[in-house]
Amino acid sequence: MTSPAVPVVRVAPIPKQKRQTFVQWLKSNGWRHAIAWVAVAFAVTPVLWVVSAAFTTNPTISSGSLIPTDPTLDNFKRLLNNPDQPYVNWYVNTMLLAIIVALFTVLIGAGAAYAFSRFRFKGRKVGLMFLLLVQMFPQFLALVAIYLIMAQVSDVFSGIGLDSLIGLGLVYLGGAMGINAWLIKGFFDTIPMEIDESAKVDGASHGQIFWGIILPLAAPVLAVVGLLSVIFTINEFVIASALLQSPQKLTLAVGLQQFIGEKYSENWGPFAAGALLAAIPVVLLFIFLQRFIVGGLTQGSVKG
Amino acid sequence: MIQRLIAQLGGTPALLLKLLFLGLVNGMTVWAIPTMISNQSWVMMAVLVVATLALDFILLTSRYIPAKYVIIGAIFLTIFQLIPIFYNVSIAFTNYSTGNIGTKPDAITAIVRDSAAESEDSTSYDMLPTRNATGDLVLILTPQVIAADTPVDATDPMAPSASADPGLEEFGGEPAASEPALEEFGGAETTPSAAPSGDLTSGTNDLNVATDAEASDLPPTYAGTNDGLDELPASDVQRDEFGTVVSATGFVNVPPDELSTLESEFNDLAIPGPQGGVIKPQGYATAAELVPTLTYDAAADTFTSLDTGVVYSNNGSGNFANPDNVEDVLVPGWREYIGFTNFTNVFTDSQIRDPFIAVFIWTFVYAILSVFLTFVLGLSLAIVLNKPRMRGQRIYRALLVLPYAVPAFLSILVWAGLLNDDFGAINSVTGWNVPWLFDPFWARVSVVLVNLWLGFPYMFLVSTGALQSIPSELQEAARVDGARSFQVWRRVNMPLLLVALAPLLIASFAFNFNNFNGIYLLTGGGPAMDNSEVAGATDILISYTYKIAFSAGQGNDYGLASAISIYIFIIVGTISAISFARSRALREDRA
Numbered sequence: 001m002t003s004p005a006v007p008v009v010r011v012a013p014i015p016k017q018k019r020q021t022f023v024q025w026l027k028s029n030g031w032r033h034a035i036a037w038v039a040v041a042f043a044v045t046p047v048l049w050v051v052s053a054a055f056t057t058n059p060t061i062s063s064g065s066l067i068p069t070d071p072t073l074d075n076f077k078r079l080l081n082n083p084d085q086p087y088v089n090w091y092v093n094t095m096l097l098a099i100i101v102a103l104f105t106v107l108i109g110a111g112a113a114y115a116f117s118r119f120r121f122k123g124r125k126v127g128l129m130f131l132l133l134v135q136m137f138p139q140f141l142a143l144v145a146i147y148l149i150m151a152q153v154s155d156v157f158s159g160i161g162l163d164s165l166i167g168l169g170l171v172y173l174g175g176a177m178g179i180n181a182w183l184i185k186g187f188f189d190t191i192p193m194e195i196d197e198s199a200k201v202d203g204a205s206h207g208q209i210f211w212g213i214i215l216p217l218a219a220p221v222l223a224v225v226g227l228l229s230v231i232f233t234i235n236e237f238v239i240a241s242a243l244l245q246s247p248q249k250l251t252l253a254v255g256l257q258q259f260i261g262e263k264y265s266e267n268w269g270p271f272a273a274g275a276l277l278a279a280i281p282v283v284l285l286f287i288f289l290q291r292f293i294v295g296g297l298t299q300g301s302v303k304g
Numbered sequence: 305m306i307q308r309l310i311a312q313l314g315g316t317p318a319l320l321l322k323l324l325f326l327g328l329v330n331g332m333t334v335w336a337i338p339t340m341i342s343n344q345s346w347v348m349m350a351v352l353v354v355a356t357l358a359l360d361f362i363l364l365t366s367r368y369i370p371a372k373y374v375i376i377g378a379i380f381l382t383i384f385q386l387i388p389i390f391y392n393v394s395i396a397f398t399n400y401s402t403g404n405i406g407t408k409p410d411a412i413t414a415i416v417r418d419s420a421a422e423s424e425d426s427t428s429y430d431m432l433p434t435r436n437a438t439g440d441l442v443l444i445l446t447p448q449v450i451a452a453d454t455p456v457d458a459t460d461p462m463a464p465s466a467s468a469d470p471g472l473e474e475f476g477g478e479p480a481a482s483e484p485a486l487e488e489f490g491g492a493e494t495t496p497s498a499a500p501s502g503d504l505t506s507g508t509n510d511l512n513v514a515t516d517a518e519a520s521d522l523p524p525t526y527a528g529t530n531d532g533l534d535e536l537p538a539s540d541v542q543r544d545e546f547g548t549v550v551s552a553t554g555f556v557n558v559p560p561d562e563l564s565t566l567e568s569e570f571n572d573l574a575i576p577g578p579q580g581g582v583i584k585p586q587g588y589a590t591a592a593e594l595v596p597t598l599t600y601d602a603a604a605d606t607f608t609s610l611d612t613g614v615v616y617s618n619n620g621s622g623n624f625a626n627p628d629n630v631e632d633v634l635v636p637g638w639r640e641y642i643g644f645t646n647f648t649n650v651f652t653d654s655q656i657r658d659p660f661i662a663v664f665i666w667t668f669v670y671a672i673l674s675v676f677l678t679f680v681l682g683l684s685l686a687i688v689l690n691k692p693r694m695r696g697q698r699i700y701r702a703l704l705v706l707p708y709a710v711p712a713f714l715s716i717l718v719w720a721g722l723l724n725d726d727f728g729a730i731n732s733v734t735g736w737n738v739p740w741l742f743d744p745f746w747a748r749v750s751v752v753l754v755n756l757w758l759g760f761p762y763m764f765l766v767s768t769g770a771l772q773s774i775p776s777e778l779q780e781a782a783r784v785d786g787a788r789s790f791q792v793w794r795r796v797n798m799p800l801l802l803v804a805l806a807p808l809l810i811a812s813f814a815f816n817f818n819n820f821n822g823i824y825l826l827t828g829g830g831p832a833m834d835n836s837e838v839a840g841a842t843d844i845l846i847s848y849t850y851k852i853a854f855s856a857g858q859g860n861d862y863g864l865a866s867a868i869s870i871y872i873f874i875i876v877g878t879i880s881a882i883s884f885a886r887s888r889a890l891r892e893d894r895a
Contacts, residue, residue: 029695032688036700039685043704043761049729050718108377115370127374134385136880138818141846141869142388144395144853144862149388152348156339157332174384177377206369207318234711238820242854253713257825264721271721275714286709 053272075273087274089248090255094234095281097165097251101172102229106222108173109180114210116181117188118196128182135178139171140238146171147242163245171239172232180225187221188214227289234282252278322363329356351387355379396866397641399622402859404637411638412600415607415624417574417582420594426579429528430548431591433566434555436527441569443528444536444552445583445591525549528575528583528591563588598634607634621645646867656864659836659848666748667844670823671816674755675809681756682763683801690771701768708761716825719754723826744841747827751842755822759812770804771797810883814876818846845872 022030055071079087115121116128139146147162150171154161161167195217196209204212215222237253244250250258256278260271333356340349359379362371398404406414422428432444525541526533540553551557558566566588575583577593585591598607598616607616607624616624619633622640626632649656685704689697707715722729723740731737740750774797782792816822823829829843829851838851845868853865 029691029693032691032694033696035685035688036696036704039681040700040703042757043707046715046718046722046757047706047710049722108380111373112377115373119370121368121370124370134381134389136877137385137389137873138876139385139388140820141818141849141873142385142392143850144866144869145388145391146384148395148862149383149391152343152345155343156336156345156348170380171384173380174388175381177374177381178385181377210373231711235713235821237713237825238850253711253821256714256717260717260721264724265727268721271717275718279710279714282711283706283709 050272050275053269054276056269075269076277079270079273079277082270084247085255085259086248087255087259090250090252091278093165093249094252094278097169098230098233101169101176101233102226104169104173105176105180105229106226108176109184109225110215110218110222111210112177112181113184113188114214117185118193118206118209118214128185131178131181139175143238143242146239150243162243163249165244165249165251168240168243168251171243172236176229180229183225184218184221187218191217223289227285230285231282234278326360326363329359351383355383392866392869395862396646396870397643398639398863399637399642399645400639400863400866401861403635404622404639406636406638408638408640411636414636415598415634416596416600419596419598420581420584421597422592422594426581426593426595427577428586428593429583429591431585431589432549432552433558433563433585433588434552435558436555440529441558441566441573442555443573443575443583443585443591444541444549444555445526445528445533445575446549447523448590522547525552527552527555528573530572530574530576532576533578533583642863646863647870649864650868650871655836659833659839660868662833663839663843663845663848666842667817670748670752670755670842670844671813671819673752674759674816674819674822675812677752677756678759678763678812679767679805679809681760682765683767685760685764686767686771690768704764705761707757708765712758713821713825715758716754716821719750719757720826723750723754741827742831744831744833747831747842751823751826754826755816755819758822759816762812766805766808767801770801773804774800807883810879814879814883817844817876817879818872819844820846820850823847824850 054075055073057070057072057074079085112131116124150161150167152161153167154163159166160170191214195213199209199213234251235253236251237257240251241254241257244254247255252274256271256274259274260267333352336352337349340346340352359375362368362375428448429443429445430448434442434444436442522538522543525536525538527536528534536552541549542551542553544550570585573585575591577583579593579595581593581595583591583593597610599610600607605618608614609616614626614628614632616626616632616634619625619630620640621642623633623635623637625634650660651657689700691697720741725731725737725739725742728740730740738746740746778796778800779792782796787795823842823844824847827840827842829840829847831841833839833841838855839848843851849865849868849872852861852868854860
């Protein structure tokens with residue numbers, strides 16, 4: 001269920017060019033620029049449209065233009081000041097949930113990867129195969145069962161069952177070990193055993209080796225796993241919409257879907273503002289961690 | 305610095321942290337045991353106790369060091385992935401659905417209770433809702449002197465709720481829960497309570513009678529609770545000039561504007577009446593003693609209707625049914641194991657089969673089209689931009705990756721707005737008038753188009769990576785051997801690319817096969833198919849399953865949804881197995 005991974009992108013150095021005629025340029029590189037422009041337009045237009053709508057007062061979806069003529073913050077005010085749609089709660093819920101789940105996902109995945117990479121024990125191969133096998137059954141396929149289990153949990157621990165963000169986070173952690181353990185193990189395997197052994201000679205325990213040596217060295221792959229987990233949690237709709245009920249406990253995906261559903265023309269402006277606010281941290285995170293993504297996945301990846 | 309800190313933590317503080325953590329876990333388990341026993345949640349209790357003991361054993365002893373690193377993840381995996389899978393499989397073999405939720409004894413109780421109706425000789429009461437000193441709802445009841453056959457629910461807003469079954473509302477307001485017990489029977493001759501048999505003036509008559517009665521002896525007044533009727537001394541009861549009871553000493557009237565909030569409290573009331581039935585509120589001002597119209601014969605395991613004499617027998621699939629008319633079943637039913645019925649219904653029951661086949665085919669078309677189009681576009685762009693002497697590559701790449709960086713659910717909701725056919729930007733800017741989301745064909749075009757937008761940046765990135773990892777020596781060698789550039793592409797580059805990217809393409813197929821958000825957030829699976837209440841033209845299997853299980857309105861069929869999800873698993877599992885078998889990861893570990 002993790003998002004697809006990004007491989008290395010190496011940009012070749014651009015050698016100095018001689019002056020060309022326009023036709024020569026068109027033949028060699030010009031058509032490439034033309035295609036690139038069209039593709040960029042396809043990729044970027046919807047995004048620009050939303051940014052523009054966010055800053056336009058009462059935009060209809062159609063009347064918006066790519067550059068707002070008279071930019072205002074009205075939509076943000078309408079979005080944040082409406083108690084019927086507690087956007088701030090959704091925002092905080094989603095980001096906290098995403099970060100906390102990512103943190104535990106990384107720890108659970110790294111722990112399992114450490115055991116499978118550094119220890120030889122009975123059932124190791126079976127365990128690894130088992131993790132792959134279980135991963136083939138996406139968690140949300142068992143949605144009905146998860147819902148019914150959480151309904152039972154509600155009766156005993158009212159805080160972590162249905163309609164609880166903690167409960168939702170716990171459910172997400174059920175999918176934390178499978179493919180992540182494999183991904184991280186691939187990276188751990190590339191860290192030479194000699195490092196562990198020399199630490200062991202110096203008297204380090206297995207815990208000290210894990211926390212003090214392996215984890216810091218594996219930072220790139222841990223960042224990738226964490227980022228993928230954050231993106232997964234923010235995008236997850238099915239389980240969240242089945243488990244969460246109270247308006248102030250929703251995640252952004254469920255909340256915004258309910259907010260905009262059926263009322264596109266009415267709520268388009270505030271929705272655009274909300275979408276913009278929600279997208280910014282994720283896009284920034286993506287940009288900041290891109291070099292980790294590149295580094296992490298080329299070294300330890302199972303994904304080519 | 306950090307290393308030193310961790311080295312220090314390795315001693316006593318780490319041990320203390322561990323003990324604190326274990327203390328919390330053990331404390332929670334012990335605290336929860338009494339509740340679980342009283343709820344009879346045996347499976348849950350077993351899982352929790354075993355998990356806690358395993359955690360204690362592995363973290364406190366040093367026998368299994370690797371297990372210390374796996375145990376917490378393994379517990380989560382077990383509780384929220386493995387157990388749901390097994391539970392899911394077991395649900396698939398049941399008739400678990402709206403109307404078949406509880407146990408058989410619960411269903412029998414509910415059928416008897418819901419069949420309760422006013423009979424010819426049952427008493428009606430004038431009712432005054434009040435609260436006693438402790439705030440509990442008490443109905444002040446005065447028998448109406450004429451045995452009324454007043455219409456009960458013809459115009460009364462509260463009447464339907466009187467037959468609602470709170471025990472079944474586990475999943476929030478299922479339609480069937482509030483239906484009358486004899487679902488298939490048309491009102492009049494079989495269910496007197498729903499029959500508008502009373503004359504329109506009966507209400508006035510009652511009033512007159514009460515006035516007349518004032519002169520002679522007044523009917524007794526009772527305080528009705530679930531414990532029964534308690535006669536009130538006449539001196540404690542205050543009446544108006546018509547003889548209607550307006551208040552009672554020791555009880556506070558419920559204010560008129562709060563009456564509408566009493567629905568659930570009314571539902572919980574079942575006052576035992578003198579004729580062996582229960583007295584239930586019929587609206588806000590009257591109550592009636594209702595007597596069951598169905599009786600259960602435990603020895604024969606049948607229900608007999610007192611009105612029609614029909615004998616309903618256990619049909620073996622969770623309902624009491626009329627043997628002469630299989631459609632005539634009593635609701636609610638109960639959960640029953642029904643073997644492979646859900647699995648075979650997908651192929652034999654035409655109401656399920658026809659939409660299922662349409663959805664099944666579209667799922668494959670959608671997934672294959674998505675992979676193919678994103679790959680073609682992504683690869684083409686990668687080839688176009690993979691030119692050493694080209695300015696602006698960096699900025700092109702950064703902008704092309706933008707759809708991949710924005711959370712997909714947001715993009716999809718935005719696209720749903722842009723494609724809206726009334727006021728969507730695409731129609732109004734282009735001047736087209738395409739029903740993007742409301743025509744079956746165009747809705748399918750839309751979901752594929754949006755998925756292309758979402759997916760091509762990924763294919764662009766992986767194709768660029770794969771292209772750049774092809775050794776240039778190979779291409780040069782081919783050229784030296786006389787190959788033209790097209791031949792170099794066809795014979796050298798493409799095979800190498802496909803070998804590198806095949807696992808990713810398969811993974812992408814598996815992802816799109818279950819791309820719930822891509823469908824549900826854009827079209828909701830719609831527009832609706834002609835031959836199905838649930839399935840829509842753009843529904844893929846996973847969104848179809850979700851709607852079967854959870855969408856309101858059509859009722860929820862958990863059993864069927866679970867069975868279909870197992871089919872999905874078999875399909876995706878087979879595809880994934882092929883991909884994993886080819887994956888580098890496995891081979892590396894074998895080495």
